[in-house]
Amino acid sequence: MGSTFDDLPDVAIARDLLRRWWGLELGLAEAGGGGYVRKSHAVCETIHGAAPAACAGALAEIAAELASSKSRDPVIRQCHAGLILVVAPVFGAHGLIGVVYATGARAAERPLAEVGEGLAAIVGSPAEASAMAGAVPVLGADDVGRVRDLVVSAAAAVERVQPAVVAPTTFSHPFTEIVGEAAAVRDVVKLLTKVVKSEATVLVHGESGTGKELIARAIHYHGPRAKKPFVVQNCSAFNDNLLESALFGHVRGAFTGAVKDQPGLFQVADGGTFFLDEIGDMSAALQVKLLRVLQEGTFMPVGGTKPVKVDVRIIAASHKDLATMVAVKQFREDLFYRVNVLKITVPPLRERVSDIPRLAQFFVAKHWRSAKGADATVPPRLAQGALARLVAYPWPGNIRELENEIERMLVLAGDAPELTGAMVSARVAGGAHTAPRALRDVIATAEADAIVAALGRHGGDRDSAAQDLGISRSYFDARSAALGLGASA
Numbered sequence: 001m002g003s004t005f006d007d008l009p010d011v012a013i014a015r016d017l018l019r020r021w022w023g024l025e026l027g028l029a030e031a032g033g034g035g036y037v038r039k040s041h042a043v044c045e046t047i048h049g050a051a052p053a054a055c056a057g058a059l060a061e062i063a064a065e066l067a068s069s070k071s072r073d074p075v076i077r078q079c080h081a082g083l084i085l086v087v088a089p090v091f092g093a094h095g096l097i098g099v100v101y102a103t104g105a106r107a108a109e110r111p112l113a114e115v116g117e118g119l120a121a122i123v124g125s126p127a128e129a130s131a132m133a134g135a136v137p138v139l140g141a142d143d144v145g146r147v148r149d150l151v152v153s154a155a156a157a158v159e160r161v162q163p164a165v166v167a168p169t170t171f172s173h174p175f176t177e178i179v180g181e182a183a184a185v186r187d188v189v190k191l192l193t194k195v196v197k198s199e200a201t202v203l204v205h206g207e208s209g210t211g212k213e214l215i216a217r218a219i220h221y222h223g224p225r226a227k228k229p230f231v232v233q234n235c236s237a238f239n240d241n242l243l244e245s246a247l248f249g250h251v252r253g254a255f256t257g258a259v260k261d262q263p264g265l266f267q268v269a270d271g272g273t274f275f276l277d278e279i280g281d282m283s284a285a286l287q288v289k290l291l292r293v294l295q296e297g298t299f300m301p302v303g304g305t306k307p308v309k310v311d312v313r314i315i316a317a318s319h320k321d322l323a324t325m326v327a328v329k330q331f332r333e334d335l336f337y338r339v340n341v342l343k344i345t346v347p348p349l350r351e352r353v354s355d356i357p358r359l360a361q362f363f364v365a366k367h368w369r370s371a372k373g374a375d376a377t378v379p380p381r382l383a384q385g386a387l388a389r390l391v392a393y394p395w396p397g398n399i400r401e402l403e404n405e406i407e408r409m410l411v412l413a414g415d416a417p418e419l420t421g422a423m424v425s426a427r428v429a430g431g432a433h434t435a436p437r438a439l440r441d442v443i444a445t446a447e448a449d450a451i452v453a454a455l456g457r458h459g460g461d462r463d464s465a466a467q468d469l470g471i472s473r474s475y476f477d478a479r480s481a482a483l484g485l486g487a488s489a
């Protein structure tokens with residue numbers, strides 16, 4: 001923790017101001033016995049030299065109090081030598097990990113003579129003590145407030161780079177590919193255990209990017225049809241003719257270009273599961289054909305005369321509410337009842353915010369492994385500061401958007417051991433999309449996006465990315481650093 005402390009930008013700023021304005025030093029004492037190490041000025045040196053354990057003891061006492069109270073408030077009090085001690089706690093995964101402190105000043109309202117007496121008890125000579133008291137920096141009430149704010153900001157910076165805490169899961173179920181344990185997710189998983197055993201048609205409803213396809217796959221691969229095909233067709237992908245031909249196939253000569261019989265996806269899926277994505281986008285004509293498959297298990301290929309029989313379990317998904325579509329006659333009611341036998345509603349990410357840390361960590365591991373191969377070393381840590389930003393964002397694009405963000409951060413991180421708050425995209429870190437933005441920020445965002453995209457195109461290779469952007473490698477590194485885009489790999 002010590003070496004990163006000095007390197008953190010917010011710590012450097014706080015330290016610089018404390019030194020320049022009041023001649024005070026900023027220190028970090030680790031809860032595990034790091035003790036008092038940074039002495040502010042010559043008087044502090046002398047006090048420390050006379051009784052080093054007392055200095056460490058004054059700090060340790062406050063640290064012990066903070067550790068047991070778990071209070072996040074900074075503490076301002078006098079040290080054993082009568083000088084101001086400003087202390088802010090740093091908490092990590094398992095409680096207090098240390099304190100950031102500044103010490104060595106005299107409160108303006110405290111009489112000089114009184115401080116001299118206190119110092120005399122430590123150094124012996126009253127004359128020397130009174131000279132020392134006179135040399136100590138003096139803080140008015142406003143100054144104390146500023147010192148406190150700087151110490152707190154440094155402590156917050158240390159806290160932000162601590163690895164994010166994700167409690168081990170307490171929810172075990174066979175669908176390990178489905179991450180999360182928010183109440184809404186538990187409900188879905190409970191329902192899934194029943195759904196996989198049945199053969200009934202399932203309707204999966206949920207916003208875009210919430211995991212509808214993930215759930216459809218889980219139903220198939222955890223059920224009795226697992227060894228048979230799982231076929232996916234998005235009903236909004238093609239025009240009507242093409243979709244019909246894709247789903248049901250066609251016979252030779254059915255239309256210009258139909259030079260031979262072509263089986264449709266329903267035949268491909270025979271014995272298995274057919275996932276019909278965005279079923280709400282299906283035309284009225286195709287809805288009739290689909291109804292027949294659901295009622296009789298048969299369909300007619302385009303241009304065909306003989307019905308084809310298949311055994312297919314259907315899972316349909318829609319981000320639109322089919323019941324509403326029925327009410328406005330955009331979806332056939334009879335088909336709706338055939339499809340809506342078992343309905344699974346997938347909650348949007350905003351209804352499972354508590355799962356964001358777990359999902360984020362899962363995606364870090366998933367994409368790290370897929371980029372580095374199965375024998376990859378440990379994935380980078382997710383810093384608390386990065387996680388705080390991810391949790392604060394409303395995620396309109398749901399889980400897919402979160403996953404994309406993590407992938408982007410991994411590209412940026414290169415081989416860095418940590419995903420930091422600075423690697424979170426400006427859009428996500430900035431929260432609301434509509435907030436007014438300074439031109440400077442707009443440019444910085446565009447620049448950062450161009451750098452990220454170039455890195456993505458070149459698998460993280462910075463030389464190629466720089467070349468692609470028409471800039472030198474050194475300028476590329478300088479801009480990346482200035483934009484907070486992580487260390488060069």
Ligand SMILES: Nc1ncnc2c1ncn2[C@@H]1O[C@H](COP(=O)(O)OP(=O)(O)OP(=O)(O)O)[C@@H](O)[C@H]1O
Pocket residue numbers: 177178179180206207208209210211212213214215319359362399400403
């Ligand atoms: N609970 C979850 N645990 C782990 N990964 C998830 C979870 N939910 C979604 N994902 C991942 O998020 C991504 C988006 O999920 P999926 O494609 O299933 O969503 P969708 O609802 O079908 O999205 P769209 O509406 O865009 O088609 C996938 O990579 C999926 O693996």
Ligand SMILES: [Mg+2]
Pocket residue numbers: 212213277
């Ligand atoms: Mg989908």
